[in-house]
Amino acid sequence: MKSERSPAATASRKAPTGIAGFDEISGGGLPRGRTTLLVGGPGSGKTIFSLQFLVNGARYYKETGIFVAFEETSKRIAANADSFDWRLPELRRKKLLFVDAQPKPDLMQSGDFDLCGMLAGLGAQARKMKARRIVFDALDIVLALLPDLTARRREIYRLHEWLLQRELTCLVTLKAAADEPSSITQQPYGFMQFMVDCSVILNHSVVLGVSQRNLRVQKYRGSSFDENESPFVIGKAGFEVAIVRLLGRVDADVTNERVTSGVKRLDTMLGGGYYRAACVLITGFPGTAKTTLSGAFAEAACRRGERTMFVSFDSDGTEVVRNLASVGIRLDRYVKNGLLRMVSARTINGSAEMCLVRIKAFAQEHRARCLVIDPVSALSKSGNELTAHGVAERMIDWSKADRITLVCTSLLNEISGQAEGDDTSLHVSSLADTWIHLSYLVQAGERNRGMSIIKSRGTAHSNQVRELILSNAGVTLADVFTAGGEVLMGTMRWEKESAERVATEVAEVARTLKRVTLDTQQAELEVRLKAVQTELIAKQVERTLSARTTASRKAEILRGRVRMRELRGGDAAAPRRK
Amino acid sequence: MFKFRLYVATGTLNSTQAVANLNALCRAYLQGRHEIEVVDVFREPQRALAEGIRMTPTLLKLAPPPVRLMVGSLSQTQRVLETLGLDSGVT
Numbered sequence: 001m002k003s004e005r006s007p008a009a010t011a012s013r014k015a016p017t018g019i020a021g022f023d024e025i026s027g028g029g030l031p032r033g034r035t036t037l038l039v040g041g042p043g044s045g046k047t048i049f050s051l052q053f054l055v056n057g058a059r060y061y062k063e064t065g066i067f068v069a070f071e072e073t074s075k076r077i078a079a080n081a082d083s084f085d086w087r088l089p090e091l092r093r094k095k096l097l098f099v100d101a102q103p104k105p106d107l108m109q110s111g112d113f114d115l116c117g118m119l120a121g122l123g124a125q126a127r128k129m130k131a132r133r134i135v136f137d138a139l140d141i142v143l144a145l146l147p148d149l150t151a152r153r154r155e156i157y158r159l160h161e162w163l164l165q166r167e168l169t170c171l172v173t174l175k176a177a178a179d180e181p182s183s184i185t186q187q188p189y190g191f192m193q194f195m196v197d198c199s200v201i202l203n204h205s206v207v208l209g210v211s212q213r214n215l216r217v218q219k220y221r222g223s224s225f226d227e228n229e230s231p232f233v234i235g236k237a238g239f240e241v242a243i244v245r246l247l248g249r250v251d252a253d254v255t256n257e258r259v260t261s262g263v264k265r266l267d268t269m270l271g272g273g274y275y276r277a278a279c280v281l282i283t284g285f286p287g288t289a290k291t292t293l294s295g296a297f298a299e300a301a302c303r304r305g306e307r308t309m310f311v312s313f314d315s316d317g318t319e320v321v322r323n324l325a326s327v328g329i330r331l332d333r334y335v336k337n338g339l340l341r342m343v344s345a346r347t348i349n350g351s352a353e354m355c356l357v358r359i360k361a362f363a364q365e366h367r368a369r370c371l372v373i374d375p376v377s378a379l380s381k382s383g384n385e386l387t388a389h390g391v392a393e394r395m396i397d398w399s400k401a402d403r404i405t406l407v408c409t410s411l412l413n414e415i416s417g418q419a420e421g422d423d424t425s426l427h428v429s430s431l432a433d434t435w436i437h438l439s440y441l442v443q444a445g446e447r448n449r450g451m452s453i454i455k456s457r458g459t460a461h462s463n464q465v466r467e468l469i470l471s472n473a474g475v476t477l478a479d480v481f482t483a484g485g486e487v488l489m490g491t492m493r494w495e496k497e498s499a500e501r502v503a504t505e506v507a508e509v510a511r512t513l514k515r516v517t518l519d520t521q522q523a524e525l526e527v528r529l530k531a532v533q534t535e536l537i538a539k540q541v542e543r544t545l546s547a548r549t550t551a552s553r554k555a556e557i558l559r560g561r562v563r564m565r566e567l568r569g570g571d572a573a574a575p576r577r578k
Numbered sequence: 579m580f581k582f583r584l585y586v587a588t589g590t591l592n593s594t595q596a597v598a599n600l601n602a603l604c605r606a607y608l609q610g611r612h613e614i615e616v617v618d619v620f621r622e623p624q625r626a627l628a629e630g631i632r633m634t635p636t637l638l639k640l641a642p643p644p645v646r647l648m649v650g651s652l653s654q655t656q657r658v659l660e661t662l663g664l665d666s667g668v669t
Contacts, residue, residue, distance in 0.1 A: 101632045104647060108661045111595070111651030116587030117634035120619040121627030142632075 015169040018056030021241030025226040026217055031197040033167040039176045040202030045234055046173040050135040052238040053171055055086045057133045058095035065133035066097045070141040074098030084238050103145055115155050119162050136172045153191055160195040197221045210351045215241055235357045242394055259405055262296025265477040269462040279396050280407045281428050284438030289449055289468055290409035294372045295324040296475050297407050301370040302334035309341045309368040311359055313378035317342025328474035341366045352379045352391040376408035389427055396431050433457045441489050448489035580612040581641040587634040588618045592651040596635035599652035607664055
């Protein structure tokens, strides 16, 4: 087992290639001051890889290099390299030298020869340029000219000595069919193994009609490396090798920010919306409004002023815009002002890898913050079944790393009879943070769309099935009518709702009526109460008066008797006690 | 008049043989009407690179035309003669 070395130490012992993904796989690049063997069949990309190694060395790592071409002429190679953004002509002035060493076709040969002439010339040139890197492209061509095995071995030794003396990081390419690994161990290539510290195999095969390219580091002395086959594509910047995020990389910052899904009630169901930089999967059978829902998201994003990209595999971009306009989602003005970019991905032919590379390139060009892929299940079509899951995984990794909120739709195939909730072979459902499922309910001669949230990580979400309503005013959700265990949608719901409404009105009216009646009664009673109170007061007054009258009469009678006695002449005797 | 330029890597076996073989050939067939220029790639590497010399030893027949290029130690005399247009019949 190779021991762990500190990153700093490793870095100086390796020459970084600058090729996307390769330095990660090889643990830092090619072995510095040593020879690497690059083997592959015709058209597998050896020349491009080796040239890119030199170009990046010159551009990014201040290491000049020499490219010794045994098969193609330097003119052809440079012309082919024009399709990449390497700015080769600039580099050729001082930092990258091409040496044409193609054997002349009319070469006459007599007796044994060697490569001293070439090495002497190269040596002088390398010294002059202070070259650190050198490539021998298609060395097998010149080795084949040597008369016998002994001669070949001798020249390989000579080359090895020469390289060691100058401590050049060397990359030798050889043509060999990668699916015949024995050819690599055959002479003289097998003999070369002693001088080769690292060997890389490029494979280009066509699987079910789709071209797949793979790269594999077969051996690397003194270093750990990723031993698996890694797919790669040749894009605008040259080689791009695919890697899944390696452990040990720092995770992207997690955020609590929410973005709207485009449908208000859906946001409520999700506790605020989708998380920023989350991956949302919308699945459903054909026609269940997946594109519409993703279009609503795109529109909401544009309204916020965020740059958005919509990748459509099924329809042309302009068609999608037109179709969405019929449900009140107006994307055309955002396309016009440049916030929204529509990509018609049907025009990308090639493997799923190629699709991902293109999508990434477009997204980076557009500086997209929100991305819709409709449908992502298109990646697993036509010969891509094996690779599609890896591609989907990497796509989600990339979108999270770049803080892009990703909404994917995925088609469930009615014909293949997949059960609801089942995903395609992509298994994106386990990678996605939020999974929304759209379905049909067929009832009473109607098809109505239902929407439910199957999962949403990090959110307490509603578990109800809602009805999705599309109108030319936009996308809305309605509560599904559930009564007595029955689920009703569409017109039946509407019927039930109106019946309910009527019943409510009737009840309301009855209540009002009752209230009015009671009010009347209350008023009546209040009046009566007042009347009785008045009577009571009158009676009390009467009672008081009568009492007074009685008292005053008594007093009068008494006074009368006393007067009479006085008048009769009697003395005012003390009145008899009675 | 035959003009030759022989690019050699001095010290290597092939180049030494080539020099010897060429000298012998010229003595045998071109007595008095040959000129040999020997270029040492170790001493003039830039020249070798510029003139496209990749393998050593390389023999360049400059005159009489046509210009012919030959690689190797020149051990197979018959082939050399054929290439130089010196095979039987020409003296």
